Amino acid sequence: AIQMTQSPSSLSASVGDRVTITCRAGQGIRTNLAWYQQKPGKAPQLLIYTASSLHKGVPSRFSGSGSGTDFTLTISSLQPEDSATYYCLQDYSYPYTFGQGTKLEI
């Protein structure tokens, strides 16, 4: 299985800050990576697919980049509603694997 190493595991930032979350794959996965946001008691929601494509309805302050083994999720100007846990997912090969998650506190 492809291991996904996500960092940091937690992060505290202020409204208006720019934050970056990283995900490293144990082997090359091209751009087969997605980012999800999850709030307590809710299902994850897709933010970014194929590493850098913004899912419909997702605010433009969210962006993704990377290919191969190293990927980043950037939130350009934090808003209070961005407080959540963020996960990366490799969908390059089965078994799909998630990162451990990054809990973002505003």
Added chain:
Amino acid sequence: QVQLVESGGGVVQPGRSLRLSCAASGFTFSAYTLHWVRQTPDKGLEWVAVISFDEINKYYADSVKGRFIISRDNSKNTLYLQMNSLRADDTAVYFCARDDGDFDYWGQGTLVTVSS
């Protein structure tokens, strides 16, 4: 609108079986690959299994291979997960998710607790 609604969770003893269902609506169910994903506080999100739109392709996480069976009934717009030989570490919230290249829609989840 797209809806996925899981059911069938509950408390079950170790070694017993349970079948989860995921009822879909708002889209052409038979055209989509579907997944099961589970979540625990300790391990976070864990992909469990996938089934192709035509049921031909199925894959499982190593942790459930040989114990869980994914299936679907396209005439009923329903996805299933048959869970056998349940263990304490199968305790989790189980989500179904639609695959449109990525998991674009998820159900609300159903809690499975394996405990004596």
